[in-house]
Amino acid sequence: MNLYVKYNFETICRMLLREQLDKLGLDYTITGMGKVNLKRTIPMEKYQKLTATLNTYGIEVIDNQKAIMAQCIKEAIICMLHKDSAAPLVKVSAYLSDKLGESYRTLSQVFSEVCHISIESFIIIHKIEIVKQLLLTENISLTEISYRLHYSSVAHLSNQFKKITGLTPTTFQKIALHRRSFVNN
Numbered sequence: 570m571n572l573y574v575k576y577n578f579e580t581i582c583r584m585l586l587r588e589q590l591d592k593l594g595l596d597y598t599i600t601g602m603g604k605v606n607l608k609r610t611i612p613m614e615k616y617q618k619l620t621a622t623l624n625t626y627g628i629e630v631i632d633n634q635k636a637i638m639a640q641c642i643k644e645a646i647i648c649m650l651h652k653d654s655a656a657p658l659v660k661v662s663a664y665l666s667d668k669l670g671e672s673y674r675t676l677s678q679v680f681s682e683v684c685h686i687s688i689e690s691f692i693i694i695h696k697i698e699i700v701k702q703l704l705l706t707e708n709i710s711l712t713e714i715s716y717r718l719h720y721s722s723v724a725h726l727s728n729q730f731k732k733i734t735g736l737t738p739t740t741f742q743k744i745a746l747h748r749r750s751f752v753n754n
Contacts (some may be wrong), residue, residue, distance in 0.1 A: 575706060589622050603631075603640050617741070639683035641669055642676055646692055650699060650718070661692065697733045700726065707742060709732045711738055 583599055588596050593615050596608035600743075620630045631637050645668045649661070662673035666686070669676060680688050696718050703714050711723050720726040730738045 583629065585626050588620050589619060601644060605637065634685050638676070640680045642680050642688065643662060645669060646688070650695060661688070661752055693729055694733060697730055700730060700734055701741065705736060705745055
């Protein structure tokens with residue numbers, strides 16, 4: 570028997586962070602995805618213990634400015650794709666520059682240097698992951714998915730999907746559903 574679950578990485582990470590920060594008795598506020606505001610400077614011993622413990626869960630403490638900026642860019646993009654319905658009304662470059670208070674050129678250079686991928690490619694890959702999730706968990710058409718993710722057309726979404734996955738969205742959905750039914754039998 571298989572159990573299929575849907576989970577939220579942000580919720581899981583927040584819970585792990587709270588648990589570990591509370592264990593060390595730190596005074597903190599989690600202010601965003603991947604951002605913790607510590608009320609006071611913590612001793613090096615506690616800092617090292619915290620970073621080691623978080624590493625066991627695959628959570629890395631970022632301590633250089635470029636990596637921090639890249640993380641902020643990722644957070645803004647994820648917010649844009651999942652939460653901010655006004656975001657598609659402006660260009661991505663304007664959205665990110667406004668949200669992060671830096672020129673898009675600087676953001677783009679830092680992101681590419683740290684992540685070894687362009688912002689545009691990161692957005693496309695992330696959008697395709699959302700499409701895959703929607704195809705498998707929601708009973709909505711490709712047209713609705715295209716509309717939700719602000720693609721110019723279903724054809725544009727399908728072309729990007731095939732370029733990234735090697736499959737059309739329909740083929741991907743059929744294979745995934747077939748595997749699911751095969752495993753359950």
